[in-house]
Structure formats: C-alpha cells, structure tokens
Amino acid sequence: MSSPRKTIAVILAAGKGTRMKSELPKVLHTLMGTPMVNYVIQACRNAKTDDIVLVIGHQANLVRETLGMDFTYVEQTQQLGTGHAVMVCRDVLQNFKGDLLVLAGDTPFLTGKILKNMIQKHQKSGAAATMMTAMMNPPLSYGRIIRNDQGKIQCIVEARDATVQQKKITEVNTSHYCFQSEKLFPCLDQLNTDNDQEEYYLTDVIQMLVSRGDLVESLTSDDPTILMGINSRVHLAEAHEMMGLQIKKKWMENGVTIPDTASVYIEPDVKIGKDTLIYPGTTILGKTKIGSHCVIGPQVKLLDADIKDGCRIEFSVIEKRKIEKKSIIGPFAYLTGEMD
Numbered sequence: 290m291s292s293p294r295k296t297i298a299v300i301l302a303a304g305k306g307t308r309m310k311s312e313l314p315k316v317l318h319t320l321m322g323t324p325m326v327n328y329v330i331q332a333c334r335n336a337k338t339d340d341i342v343l344v345i346g347h348q349a350n351l352v353r354e355t356l357g358m359d360f361t362y363v364e365q366t367q368q369l370g371t372g373h374a375v376m377v378c379r380d381v382l383q384n385f386k387g388d389l390l391v392l393a394g395d396t397p398f399l400t401g402k403i404l405k406n407m408i409q410k411h412q413k414s415g416a417a418a419t420m421m422t423a424m425m426n427p428p429l430s431y432g433r434i435i436r437n438d439q440g441k442i443q444c445i446v447e448a449r450d451a452t453v454q455q456k457k458i459t460e461v462n463t464s465h466y467c468f469q470s471e472k473l474f475p476c477l478d479q480l481n482t483d484n485d486q487e488e489y490y491l492t493d494v495i496q497m498l499v500s501r502g503d504l505v506e507s508l509t510s511d512d513p514t515i516l517m518g519i520n521s522r523v524h525l526a527e528a529h530e531m532m533g534l535q536i537k538k539k540w541m542e543n544g545v546t547i548p549d550t551a552s553v554y555i556e557p558d559v560k561i562g563k564d565t566l567i568y569p570g571t572t573i574l575g576k577t578k579i580g581s582h583c584v585i586g587p588q589v590k591l592l593d594a595d596i597k598d599g600c601r602i603e604f605s606v607i608e609k610r611k612i613e614k615k616s617i618i619g620p621f622a623y624l625t626g627e628m629d
Contacts, residue, residue: 295387296408296467298333301374302326302394303346303365308521314347316394317355318525321532322556322574324355325519328397335401336408338390342381344374370488371464372480375473385470388412391491393464395519397528403515407467407508417472417503418495421465425513431461432492434507442505444496449485460509462492463516472503532557553586562598580614589619 306315316326326343333341345352346365353362365377375391382389388411390404403421411419420442422434432445433455445462446455476497480489498505519525536557537550544563547553552569560578561567568586573579577591580598585591592608600612604620609627612618 295339297340298338298390299342300394305347325397326394332399332401336404371491372489389468391466398514411467416506417498419467419506421463422509423513424511426459433458434460445492
C-alpha cells in the first residue's frame with residue numbers, strides 16, 4: 290500500500306477587501322478576537338498539512354508581522370485573480386510533487402475535519418482535482434456546479450454568466466480545492482483573462498482538466514456555513530453572531546448555564562468549568578480560564594484571567610489576574626496586572 294502523498298495548503302490572502310472600507314487587509318480583520326485568516330490556518334493545522342503557503346499582497350509586511358514567520362509567504366504584487374494567485378507560488382512549489390489545497394483566506398467556518406475528508410477522498414480516488422461544493426437554496430451569487438447525466442462535474446459557471454436554467458442549480462462552488470500539483474501547473478499556463486473581470490480564474494482549471502479526460506471529484510456539504518466568506522462589515526457581524534452562538538452552545542452542552550445567550554460574549558480560547566453560571570452582560574476574552582461552580586456576572590469583563598472554582602464576580606473588570614477559590618469580587622471592582 291503506497292504512503293499518502295504530501296499535502297501543502299495554499300491560502301489566498303492577498304486582497305484588500307474593498308467592501309470592508311478599511312486600510313487594514315481583509316484577512317486581518319478580527320473575528321472573535323483573532324484575525325479571520327487564523328481560522329483557515331488552524332483548519333489546515335488540524336488537517337495536518339505538511340506546510341502552509343500564504344499568498345499575501347495588500348500591506349504584505351503588516352500581514353507578516355501580525356501572523357508571524359511560521360509560514361512560507363508568497364507576495365502577489367498585482368491582484369489579477371485566483372488563478373494568478375496560485376501562479377505566483379510556482380517558484381516556491383516548483384519541486385513539489387504532491388497535493389495542493391487551495392483555500393480562500395476569508396472563510397473562517399472551514400474545519401480541519403472537512404479538509405481531512407477532502408484530502409482522503411482526493412487521494413483515494415486518484416482525482417486530478419477534488420473540489421468542495423455546498424448545497425444552497427437560494428444559491429445567491431455563487432458559481433454553479435455543472436454536472437453531466439452521469440453526475441460527473443463538467444465545469445463551474447459564474448452566476449453572472451449562467452443561463453436562466455443554470456441559475457436554478459443549488460449546488461455551488463465554495464472556492465476550496467485539492468489538486469495534484471503535477472496536473473495543476475500545466476493548466477495554469479493556459480489560463481487567460483478573456484472575461485468580464487480581466488482576471489485569471491482558478492475555476493477555469495476545472496473545465497480544462499475535464500476536457501483532457503482527467504477525473505474531477507467533489508466533496509459536497511449540505512451546510513452552506515462552510516462557504517461563508519467575509520467581504521463586508523455586515524458579513525463580519527453575521528459571522529460573529531454565528532460563531533458566538535456555536536461557542537456558547539458548546540459550553541452549555543458541557544455543563545455551563547447561560548440564561549441569556551444574546552447578551553453574553555465568549556471568545557474561542559476561553560475555558561469554563563461545569564456548573565458555572567454566566568449572567569447577562571458578561572464579556573469573556575482571550576485565554577481566560579473559569580473554574581467550576583462559579584457565578585460570573587451580571588456586567589463582568591474578563592480578559593486573560595484565571596478564575597478558580599467557586600468564585601462569584603459581579604459588575605467588575607478583571608484583566609490578567611488570578612482569583613483564588615471561593616473569592617467574591619465586586620460590585621464595581623477593577624483588577625488588572627500581570628499574572629505570576
């Protein structure tokens with residue numbers, strides 16, 4: 290039995306994000322306390338990819354400074370489309386023989402589990418490309434997946450180019466792919482900008498592979514959340530609400546009581562013990578740890594705090610402090626400082 294092919298993730302993170310109305314690169318806008326691209330990075334790490342390549346462009350130095358040097362960076366000085374973004378990776382990947390995950394950097398609901406599933410299906414089938422699709426009704430402005438009578442993918446048609454009949458298709462492109470590198474790069478050489486946007490479209494590679502007789506597979510999800518891209522402040526707010534509810538549901542399912550979920554904000558790296566009660570107006574940030582049998586709130590802010598078992602805290606702010614067992618804090622306390 291042959292060993293699995295090596296897999297490198299290429300995350301497209303070069304765009305300015307014009308609709309964000311900001312000088313900050315789109316992928317650095319924070320979602321639940323962390324730059325949105327970090328969620329895609331973490332999904333790749335959870336999927337155990339062999340390396341991560343970040344394609345950056347707008348304010349490239351700021352992106353490097355923010356995300357650190359644990360990655361291979363490739364700079365796309367001109368943003369000429371998704372196909373072009375992969376083209377600029379040619380030099381760093383020229384000797385790589387394996388599979389390339391190509392992922393959008395603004396899709397924070399992508400998970401390591403679904404990436405693992407896509408990689409496994411791709412390698413088991415021997416496909417030249419495996420793309421992630423989602424069922425969405427209505428399908429909005431996403432590219433439609435065109436299949437033949439045997440159910441095999443033929444191409445992707447962008448919504449603006451689709452016929453009336455094609456626009457009724459509810460299977461859409463999520464912009465996440467797994468390619469055999471040996472099959473991908475020759476196709477990139479054939480891309481052109483003969484389209485309304487005058488850009489190189491990675492989606493055109495799918496039709497090229499099919500026309501050459503190569504196998505294109507798909508992994509389809511009935512959860513459209515995985516394709517949610519952040520293109521505006523409105524989208525960012527919607528993502529905060531969705532992710533925040535996921536986090537609070539997780540803690541409630543693990544024995545934490547949150548009577549009013551709408552007024553409580555909990556970031557992803559927070560830890561909370563069983564039988565703790567979180568009252569309304571509470572904000573829990575950073576790497577805060579809360580023990581069991583605590584009562585937190587109402588109107589409490591915790592940042593990188595370490596709250597031991599049995600504490601009661603109300604109408605107070607605690608930042609970077611350790612609170613010993615069964616302490617009573619507040620109302621109207623403000624405790625801040627570096628923990629030991």
